[in-house]
Amino acid sequence: MGHGRKLKSLEDYQRALKGKYGIGEGSSYKPWLRIQDVKSKGKRSLIYGRKSRRDHHMMSSIESEYFYLAEFSNNVLDIREQFPLLPLNFTQKIAKNLGVEHPKHPETKEPIIMTTDQLLTIDSPQGKTYHAVSVKPEKDSDNRRVLEKIDIERVCWELLGVKFRYFTGNELTRIQSSNLRWATSPFRESAMSFSCEQIDHALCETAVGQFFIEDLCNRLISLEIASNEDALLLIRYLIAEKLIDVDLSVNIPESGLIDIKFVTQSSRENLYGAS
Known part of the structure; x- marks a missing residue:
């Protein structure tokens, strides 16, 4: 330092x-x-x-x-x-x-x-x-x-x-910021590497709606899209890269719930454009 x-x-x-x-x-x-x-x-x-x-x-x-x-x-x-x-x-x-x-x-x-x-x-x-x-x-x-x-x-x-x-x-910005910290922290100094095929497959299997994070992880694992260790990381990656648009007003890791508002069709179509 x-x-x-x-x-x-x-x-x-x-x-x-x-x-x-x-x-x-x-x-x-x-x-x-x-x-x-x-x-x-x-x-x-x-x-x-x-x-x-x-x-x-x-x-x-x-x-x-x-x-x-x-x-x-x-x-x-x-x-x-x-x-x-x-x-x-x-x-x-x-x-x-x-x-x-x-x-x-x-x-x-x-x-x-x-x-x-x-x-x-x-x-x-x-x-x-x-x-x-x-x-x-x-x-x-x-x-x-x-x-x-x-x-x-x-x-x-x-x-x-x-x-x-x-x-x-305020309370809302604190929750939103906390969610963004949770989603992006693994991908700051050393970016996690997921293949385009892996990401696109995950996006195809992701739908709009409210889900338990555990259920989404189990689905990614059962379809062999991600390993047990990487399933949650992949979900966080999709949020961090804006490939899925989620409700940030509820503490995601604390509640165990994720409300997906929009899903891009592929990793080549970033929801908000290049960041």
Whole structure:
């Protein structure tokens, strides 16, 4: 994971920029802050991106929740987390105009480089666009200081012509995200290999409707489409690759039920297009 970096002074920020932190896209992007760089009250985690092909640094469970939802969207091409708002005097001027204090380091009291939790690159009819998202738990919604900092972010992105959103999540998004984590986790760093023939056979034997996952697994096994060890993985693969469209509003692994809404005819016809 590497050692943490000190980001306490202007010299530290200049060193970080020389190290290309907060710069790049896709696999080359390096977040301004990594999980080893800061102390966080939240549940920190590394998530290997299926689209970016790199580790994403999540500082809290709510950030991870949003990441899984955003990454699964066909329109999202890239996610850059802990994205720096530069230059420093830009956010300082915005804070001054808003009449709020600019964030500063608790030890040095020097102004810090502000970051946006996730900056999405969106494939839109107009071409590539960007969508900045501040991801905070719902309990912070009435925290005045948190809202002041979000306001600085909002104005910053609006001046840059970028859409800005504040995401707090809810019970539904938590369940949806949990399902996506369950479906995609085996196919992140090392993709599971299923043959086209195997996948197409599985799709032919899959129907729209609600089923017990165990029954679907047993059917795949009895038809010799998948082994005992791979049957559940194959179902998760079909969801992860969007070859079947399922209801994500019910916790699939917890309930043992899967509600299939649509099935593609073959592995060559991805339901949502290339991801």
